[in-house]
Amino acid sequence: MKNPPVLIKSIKQKDNHVFTVDWSDNISKEYRLSSLQKNCPCAKCYDPTSGKQLTSGADLDVNVRAAQIKSVGRYALKIQFSSGCSRGIYSYAMLRSLESS
Amino acid sequence: MPLKMFQAKERQPEQSHPGKIAHILAVAAGKGGVGKSTVTVNLALALKQAGYSVGIMDTDIYGPSIRKMLPEDEMPVQKGEKLSPAICRGIRVISMAYFRKENEASAVRAPIANGVIAQFIHKVDWGYLDFLLVDFPPGTGDVQLTLSQQAGLCGAIMVTTPQEVAVLDVRKAVHLFDIVNIPIIGIVENMSYYENKGEKIYLFGKGGGERLAHEIGTPLLGHIPIDPKISACGDAGLPLFTDGEPLSPAALAFTELAEAVVAHTTALKRLSTECLPSFELTWKEMS
Numbered sequence: 001m002k003n004p005p006v007l008i009k010s011i012k013q014k015d016n017h018v019f020t021v022d023w024s025d026n027i028s029k030e031y032r033l034s035s036l037q038k039n040c041p042c043a044k045c046y047d048p049t050s051g052k053q054l055t056s057g058a059d060l061d062v063n064v065r066a067a068q069i070k071s072v073g074r075y076a077l078k079i080q081f082s083s084g085c086s087r088g089i090y091s092y093a094m095l096r097s098l099e100s101s
Numbered sequence: 102m103p104l105k106m107f108q109a110k111e112r113q114p115e116q117s118h119p120g121k122i123a124h125i126l127a128v129a130a131g132k133g134g135v136g137k138s139t140v141t142v143n144l145a146l147a148l149k150q151a152g153y154s155v156g157i158m159d160t161d162i163y164g165p166s167i168r169k170m171l172p173e174d175e176m177p178v179q180k181g182e183k184l185s186p187a188i189c190r191g192i193r194v195i196s197m198a199y200f201r202k203e204n205e206a207s208a209v210r211a212p213i214a215n216g217v218i219a220q221f222i223h224k225v226d227w228g229y230l231d232f233l234l235v236d237f238p239p240g241t242g243d244v245q246l247t248l249s250q251q252a253g254l255c256g257a258i259m260v261t262t263p264q265e266v267a268v269l270d271v272r273k274a275v276h277l278f279d280i281v282n283i284p285i286i287g288i289v290e291n292m293s294y295y296e297n298k299g300e301k302i303y304l305f306g307k308g309g310g311e312r313l314a315h316e317i318g319t320p321l322l323g324h325i326p327i328d329p330k331i332s333a334c335g336d337a338g339l340p341l342f343t344d345g346e347p348l349s350p351a352a353l354a355f356t357e358l359a360e361a362v363v364a365h366t367t368a369l370k371r372l373s374t375e376c377l378p379s380f381e382l383t384w385k386e387m388s
Binding site: 007008009010011012013015016019024065066067068069070071072075076077089 | 315318319372376377379380384385386
């Protein structure tokens with residue numbers, strides 16, 4: 001039997017650059033906005049065929065902030081960043097695979 | 102010999118089986134020909150094999166096909182006001198097919214079809230079930246609305262095939278469930294590929310199910326391959342898991358689909374109690 005999918009119990013802003021997520025399996029993780037933007041999964045920033053990130057880290061603002069974070073269905077979230085690409089849909093599976101910031 | 106149908110005597114209550122059925126799930130597409138009934142039957146068999154008690158409500162009044170794929174061991178029985186469902190390999194089934202000869206058309210107008218569906222919902226004594234799968238008819242009309250409003254659905258499984266023309270109609274069905282606030286449990290991509298000597302050939306294109314799942318924000322529950330055994334077992338009324346090959350790619354795909362359905366349905370239940378069904382975090386300036 002596959003494990004049931006993990007879901008978000010709570011999501012909170014920690015400071016100007018970081019938010020925290022409490023997952024349904026009682027794991028808490030912190031996510032830095034700039035790290036997420038660096039791993040943006042949108043079609044312009046990420047090539048699924050080669051598995052390579054197309055955006056260069058040099059173009060990104062390490063102090064990027066957010067305007068809003070919204071859920072997408074039951075499986076992902078979307079971040080409106082203060083600058084740079086905001087097209088990415090960050091699946092819960094992807095967020096769980098990232099190291100806590 | 103088809104069974105006689107009885108006229109319902111009184112107005113039906115809104116919900117007639119609270120607590121007796123743990124999960125009532127729609128299997129829908131908005132389109133005909135994508136394999137809703139095939140997915141319903143094999144998903145039910147896979148759930149049964151995993152130890153769950155399962156029922157199927159075949160609500161396709163005009164073209165019921167479940168009975169052909171899942172022949173009855175016991176016919177439905179009328180007990181006073183209630184109807185006991187047919188028993189087919191341990192799965193409880195109700196279908197219009199029991200009330201018509203195999204080649205006889207159900208030439209009834211929508212209000213009559215709706216009345217039959219209401220009787221299926223309210224007058225069938227299912228007993229306790231872990232899962233009742235409601236095989237939706239194609240389209241987004243009267244019967245689909247009745248089911249959405251009265252059947253006590255806790256979620257919907259959307260079936261599509263990979264090509265865009267199928268995905269287009271599934272989007273409309275998704276919209277119907279949005280309107281009536283029934284969560285989509287996930288997408289099943291049927292007829293995903295044909296496997297020839299280990300090579301997967303994508304006859305109808307690739308990625309339609311993934312794109313739809315991504316677009317509407319639901320999980321992709323599984324890919325079902327094109328496998329002649331699926332149609333052969335369906336036509337012969339034999340289960341894919343024992344009379345086919347239990348470890349065939351098709352049987353494995355349905356077993357994995359059943360696991361995903363159980364996992365996501367459980368998660369959906371938990372979601373309604375302890376997790377955030379949706380959220381919107383507005384960023385603030387912090388010192």
